[in-house]
Amino acid sequence: MGGCHSYPSATKVDTKTPQPSDIHSEKLGINNNNQEECPYLQRQNACQRITDANMFALISLPPGMDKAEWLASNTVAFFNHINLFSSALSEFCTPSTCPTACGPGNMVYFWTDDHGRKLKCSAPLYFDYAMSYIQELLTDEDVFPTKAGATFPTGFIFLVQKVFLLLLRTLAHIYWSHYSEVLALDMHPHLNTLFSHLTLFCQQHSLLEPEDMKPLQDLINALERHG
Numbered sequence: 001m002g003g004c005h006s007y008p009s010a011t012k013v014d015t016k017t018p019q020p021s022d023i024h025s026e027k028l029g030i031n032n033n034n035q036e037e038c039p040y041l042q043r044q045n046a047c048q049r050i051t052d053a054n055m056f057a058l059i060s061l062p063p064g065m066d067k068a069e070w071l072a073s074n075t076v077a078f079f080n081h082i083n084l085f086s087s088a089l090s091e092f093c094t095p096s097t098c099p100t101a102c103g104p105g106n107m108v109y110f111w112t113d114d115h116g117r118k119l120k121c122s123a124p125l126y127f128d129y130a131m132s133y134i135q136e137l138l139t140d141e142d143v144f145p146t147k148a149g150a151t152f153p154t155g156f157i158f159l160v161q162k163v164f165l166l167l168l169r170t171l172a173h174i175y176w177s178h179y180s181e182v183l184a185l186d187m188h189p190h191l192n193t194l195f196s197h198l199t200l201f202c203q204q205h206s207l208l209e210p211e212d213m214k215p216l217q218d219l220i221n222a223l224e225r226h227g
């Protein structure tokens with residue numbers, strides 16, 4: 001298990017009465033492991049990309065193209081890339097390594113079921129629900145029509161926003177909990193490229209709420225600064 005979140009949780013589960021020497025080392029530990037030192041924020045990692053392509057050219061609506069069509073084709077492409085990327089790391093994300101679906105700032109993501117109940121579940125279960133939910137939507141002709149002349153349903157944007165939030169959380173969990181595996185596999189240039197592309201696309205087309213981006217702002221800033 002990697003990621004910065006292991007430090008606060010390790011501190012929380014330690015229930016033995018602290019001795020003076022322990023208090024000292026615990027404080028040192030916290031000071032040594034603040035957000036600034038997250039490996040994914042460090043310059044040598046945050047500057048890595050797989051392409052020099054101009055992201056702004058990639059995210060903008062091409063002239064003359066229908067906006068819903070543009071959002072739909074990008075939703076499908078992002079889903080395919082992120083699903084593939086997270087599958088490559090699935091052996092590291094198990095109910096025992098990741099008993100909760102969490103992200104930067106130790107945010108915990110809850111799955112809302114069909115009855116509106118919030119379920120706290122393991123990360124692999126949460127992301128399994130998420131990917132199945134998205135796949136079902138994308139293959140539903142009434143939501144993502146593929147036939148010429150078909151129209152997009154009312155509420156299409158709302159569904160696209162929901163998909164992008166789930167995709168954002170998938171990458172956020174990887175940064176937070178599996179970054180050491182990502183580094184070991186040399187996949188961080190891919191991850192940075194995917195994440196930057198996704199967040200820029202969402203900003204350009206107003207697909208995410210500021211409160212969803214806020215816990216990731218350090219990462220967004222680091223990628224912008226060093227990208």
Ligand SMILES: [Zn+2]
Binds near residue numbers: 094177178
């Ligand atoms: Zn995990």
